[in-house]
Amino acid sequence: MASPIEQFQIKPIIPAINFTNSSLFMVGAVAVIVGGFMLATRKRAVVPGRGQSIAEILHDFVAGTLTDATGREGMKFFPLVFSLFMFVFTANLLGMIPGFFTVTSHIIVTFALAMLVIGTVVVYGLVKHGVHFFGLFVPSGVPSWLLPFIIVIEVISFLSRPISLSLRLFANMLAGHIALKVFGGFVVALLGAGGALTILAPLPLIMAVALMALEFLVAALQAYVFTVLTCIYLNDALHPGH
Amino acid sequence: MAQAQAQTTHAETQAHGGAHEDVGFPPFATETYGGQLLWLVITFAVLYTLMSKLVLPRLSGIIENRRSMIARDLDEAAAMKTRAEEAGATYEKALAEAKGRAQALAQETRAKLAAESDARRKALEADLNKRLAESEATIAARKAEAMGHVRGIARDTASAIIERLTGKAPAPQTVESALDQINA
Numbered sequence: 180m181a182s183p184i185e186q187f188q189i190k191p192i193i194p195a196i197n198f199t200n201s202s203l204f205m206v207g208a209v210a211v212i213v214g215g216f217m218l219a220t221r222k223r224a225v226v227p228g229r230g231q232s233i234a235e236i237l238h239d240f241v242a243g244t245l246t247d248a249t250g251r252e253g254m255k256f257f258p259l260v261f262s263l264f265m266f267v268f269t270a271n272l273l274g275m276i277p278g279f280f281t282v283t284s285h286i287i288v289t290f291a292l293a294m295l296v297i298g299t300v301v302v303y304g305l306v307k308h309g310v311h312f313f314g315l316f317v318p319s320g321v322p323s324w325l326l327p328f329i330i331v332i333e334v335i336s337f338l339s340r341p342i343s344l345s346l347r348l349f350a351n352m353l354a355g356h357i358a359l360k361v362f363g364g365f366v367v368a369l370l371g372a373g374g375a376l377t378i379l380a381p382l383p384l385i386m387a388v389a390l391m392a393l394e395f396l397v398a399a400l401q402a403y404v405f406t407v408l409t410c411i412y413l414n415d416a417l418h419p420g421h
Numbered sequence: 422m423a424q425a426q427a428q429t430t431h432a433e434t435q436a437h438g439g440a441h442e443d444v445g446f447p448p449f450a451t452e453t454y455g456g457q458l459l460w461l462v463i464t465f466a467v468l469y470t471l472m473s474k475l476v477l478p479r480l481s482g483i484i485e486n487r488r489s490m491i492a493r494d495l496d497e498a499a500a501m502k503t504r505a506e507e508a509g510a511t512y513e514k515a516l517a518e519a520k521g522r523a524q525a526l527a528q529e530t531r532a533k534l535a536a537e538s539d540a541r542r543k544a545l546e547a548d549l550n551k552r553l554a555e556s557e558a559t560i561a562a563r564k565a566e567a568m569g570h571v572r573g574i575a576r577d578t579a580s581a582i583i584e585r586l587t588g589k590a591p592a593p594q595t596v597e598s599a600l601d602q603i604n605a
């Protein structure tokens with residue numbers, strides 16, 4: 180029987196350009212997102228149909244999340260935040276289809292996305308606010324003798340952001356898919372064992388179905404969490420100083 | 422030599438069939454990072470470009486278009502409401518005016534009619550009074566006339582009575598003087 184982590188293996192498709200199954204699903208996710216939105220909004224209807232409603236709900240949802248965290252001026256980051264949300268969301272959901280590869284189950288991908296967010300925060304913060312950006316690490320209203328410790332803590336907390344941001348998404352996707360595979364494996368193993376054990380085979384199957392529902396929730400939720408945290412970090416770039 | 426050995430072992434493991442091949446832990450297989458990053462950069466750049474240049478302008482265009490349409494419709498509705506209210510006020514005013522005019526007209530008509538009937542009544546009364554006076558005058562004349570006839574009747578009657586009693590008609594002068602005596 181296949182190992183539960185075999186599903187995460189990178190398999191080359193066109194080795195000459197490093198095109199792998201991972202690349203294929205990245206391209207697939209982009210195609211699904213852009214194609215889906217173009218198809219849904221092709222009528223530009225004032226009274227939206229089903230597809231256009233979904234597109235508008237996604238738009239308003241992400242825009243609401245962004246403006247809640249950063250205010251109106253945060254909307255300049257909307258294309259980035261919306262692209263991030265849609266990419267993670269679509270990659271997570273595509274991964275739920277049996278046999279499909281989950282792009283976000285690789286730490287390098289989630290870490291790169293997290294670094295994109297933190298990089299944007301740092302670059303924008305420095306360009307916009309200059310040295311004032313470092314006010315981020317100096318909370319106001321703290322006694323001066325406490326300040327050195329607070330600054331150290333704030334710096335560590337800032338540096339750990341990309342790690343926690345990427346690890347959260349990566350670990351959730353990885354663990355969910357392993358759990359699904361393990362319970363699926365139990366079904367096969369019990370069926371293969373014969374005798375009384377065969378009768379028990381539906382039990383892990385029920386578990387796998389329940390987990391599947393949970394994983395769909397996790398897939399959507401983690402995309403949302405990633406987006407919310409992105410918005411909160413972007414708020415630091417827009418309004419440094421506590 | 423050792424390397425060649427290792428390669429053979431690896432090849433053998435692979436030949437065994439994919440089931441138990443040594444895959445390690447794929448997310449930590451650093452040799453795949455380069456390829457993944459390359460394609461992540463390519464695909465995400467394409468996604469970001471298409472999103473910011475194509476999808477989002479279209480989407481926000483639709484939403485903005487709807488918002489402005491709703492705002493315009495609401496403005497129009499508000500303007501129409503104001504106009505309707507104005508028309509209502511004008512109507513109320515016209516109604517009040519008409520009511521006032523009607524009342525004045527009714528008052529006037531009533532007064533005119535009352536005056537007319539008053540005049541007619543007075544004329545009728547005057548007419549009746551006149552006729553009453555005339556009738557009274559006629560009655561008085563008739564009465565006087567009748568009283569004038571009484572003396573003649575009394576003379577004739579007295580002559581006739583005396584003629585019956587005496588067999589001879591008295592002289593008219595005697596009767597006349599007797600009547601004058603009674604009357605006196």
